[in-house]
Amino acid sequence: MFERGSADEIRQWRGSLASLPRPADTAATIDRITELEKLKSAACAEQARLSAELEAMTRQERAEAGVRKEKQTAGVAAQVALARRESPHKGGRLLGLAKALTNEMPHTLAALQAGVLNEWRATLVVRETACLTLEDRQTVDREIGGDLKRLATMGDHRLVAAVKQLAYRLDAESVARRSRKAESERAVTIRPAPDTMTYVTALLPVAQGVGVYAALKRAADSARNEGDPRNRGQVMADTLVECVTGSPARQPVPVDLSLVMTDRSLLSGDDEPALLLGYGTIPADTARQLVAAAADAGLAWLRRLYTSPRAGDLIAMDSRARRFPAGLGRLITVRDGGRCRTPWCDAPIRHLDHPVRHADGGDTSALNGQGLCEACNQAKEALGWRARPRPGPRHTVETTTPTGHRYRSQAPPLPGASRPGLTRLELYLTDLVLAV
Ligand SMILES: [Zn+2]
Structure with a gap:
C-alpha cells in the first residue's frame, strides 16, 4: 500500500480513471463528464494549498539557514511552474492565486474545492479583488465566494461584473487607483x-x-x-x-530577419520548412520568396551554420571570456530556436547563460551555453538550483531544483534535423523589402 496522500497514491487514482467501464447510456456519460470537471477543480484547490505550503516551508527553511528575507522565497514560483508544466510567468500567477485563496479567501477556495468554480474563475475573483484591503477582500469572498448557489450558474463575464460591482461599492477609490495604474501598463x-x-x-x-x-x-x-x-x-x-x-499596406516594409534553412530547401526546391527566428516555422516556399526578395536587393548574408546536429566547427567554438562573444552567442540563439530553454517556457531569449557557472569552472562554449528569458535566468540564480549539460541526441541541459527534481530541456530540432547530410544555413536578411 502507498502512504496516504503520496504522489504514488494519486498516480494510482489517475491510472484507475483510464480503466473505468464505459458509461451505460448518454445520461451516465454526461454525469461522468460533470463529475470529472469537479474533480479537476478539486485538484486545483489542493494544488493551491500545496503551492502556498511550499512557499511557507521554503521561507522557514531559509530563514533558519540565515538567508536574507527578500531572498527567502526566490525561485519558488519557478518550481511551481516546472511542477505544473507551465511558463514561469504563469507559475508566478498560480502561486499568487494559491496564496490569496489559502490566506485570504477561504470561501472562494471552498467553492473551487466543491467544483462550483473552476481554477480560471477563482483567478478572476482573486484578480478583481487584488486592489482591495484585506477586510474588503474578505467581504467579497464571503458574499460572492460563499454563495455557492449563485456562483454555480455564473459565467466568466457575470462573475467579473458581480465582483467589480461589489468591489466598487466597498472601495471606489482603490478601484479608480487601480485603473490608473493599469493605464501605465499599456x-x-x-x-x-x-x-x-x-x-x-x-x-x-x-x-x-x-x-x-x-x-x-x-x-x-x-x-x-x-x-x-x-x-x-x-x-x-x-x-x-x-x-x-505610414505606407500603404501592400507596399514593402524594411525589416531585418534571421532565417535557418537547409541548402536543399534554398537551392533545390526541397520542401523541408525553414525557421524564422522570433516567429517560428515557415514553409520552404515562403522562405525562398523572402530570400529571393533580399538577394535581388543585395541584402542577404549567408553562412554555413553546422553540418550535423552533434559535431561541426561552430559547435566546438569556445572562448576564454566570461561573456559569450557575438558569434558564439548567435549560434546558441539559433540552436535554441530563439526561445528560452526552460521546459514549458516559450519566452524569447534575453540572456545567454552558463549552465555550469563561470565561477564554478564552467567554460564559455556552445555546450555550456543556453538561451534563457529574464525570469528563468533569475530563477536559476536562486538558492539550491543547479544546471549542467548532459549527453543527448541534441544539446541537452538538466536543471535540478532545490527539492532535487530534475528537468531536462533539449534544443529544438532545426530544419533538416531528421535528415542527416543536409547543410543548414543561416541567412541574415537585413533591410529586407518585405512584400508578402
Ligand atoms: Zn524562460
Whole structure:
C-alpha cells in the first residue's frame, strides 16, 4: 500500500480513471463528464494549498539557514511552474492565486474545492479583488465566494461584473487607483498565428481601445460603400498597417530577419520548412520568396551554420571570456530556436547563460551555453538550483531544483534535423523589402 496522500497514491487514482467501464447510456456519460470537471477543480484547490505550503516551508527553511528575507522565497514560483508544466510567468500567477485563496479567501477556495468554480474563475475573483484591503477582500469572498448557489450558474463575464460591482461599492477609490495604474501598463505585443500570420495586440485604456476599433470600422464601412472589394476585416487590417507604418499596406516594409534553412530547401526546391527566428516555422516556399526578395536587393548574408546536429566547427567554438562573444552567442540563439530553454517556457531569449557557472569552472562554449528569458535566468540564480549539460541526441541541459527534481530541456530540432547530410544555413536578411 502507498502512504496516504503520496504522489504514488494519486498516480494510482489517475491510472484507475483510464480503466473505468464505459458509461451505460448518454445520461451516465454526461454525469461522468460533470463529475470529472469537479474533480479537476478539486485538484486545483489542493494544488493551491500545496503551492502556498511550499512557499511557507521554503521561507522557514531559509530563514533558519540565515538567508536574507527578500531572498527567502526566490525561485519558488519557478518550481511551481516546472511542477505544473507551465511558463514561469504563469507559475508566478498560480502561486499568487494559491496564496490569496489559502490566506485570504477561504470561501472562494471552498467553492473551487466543491467544483462550483473552476481554477480560471477563482483567478478572476482573486484578480478583481487584488486592489482591495484585506477586510474588503474578505467581504467579497464571503458574499460572492460563499454563495455557492449563485456562483454555480455564473459565467466568466457575470462573475467579473458581480465582483467589480461589489468591489466598487466597498472601495471606489482603490478601484479608480487601480485603473490608473493599469493605464501605465499599456503595451503592444506580437505572437505567431497559424498559417504564417501574426497577432499584434495592443493593450490600451478602454476609451482609446474602443476609439481605435471604431475608427477602423468606420474606415471599412466607408471603403465598402465606395465599392471596395475587400471585406470589412481586410480593410480594417490594411488601414491599421497604413496608419502605423505610414505606407500603404501592400507596399514593402524594411525589416531585418534571421532565417535557418537547409541548402536543399534554398537551392533545390526541397520542401523541408525553414525557421524564422522570433516567429517560428515557415514553409520552404515562403522562405525562398523572402530570400529571393533580399538577394535581388543585395541584402542577404549567408553562412554555413553546422553540418550535423552533434559535431561541426561552430559547435566546438569556445572562448576564454566570461561573456559569450557575438558569434558564439548567435549560434546558441539559433540552436535554441530563439526561445528560452526552460521546459514549458516559450519566452524569447534575453540572456545567454552558463549552465555550469563561470565561477564554478564552467567554460564559455556552445555546450555550456543556453538561451534563457529574464525570469528563468533569475530563477536559476536562486538558492539550491543547479544546471549542467548532459549527453543527448541534441544539446541537452538538466536543471535540478532545490527539492532535487530534475528537468531536462533539449534544443529544438532545426530544419533538416531528421535528415542527416543536409547543410543548414543561416541567412541574415537585413533591410529586407518585405512584400508578402
Ligand atoms: Zn524562460
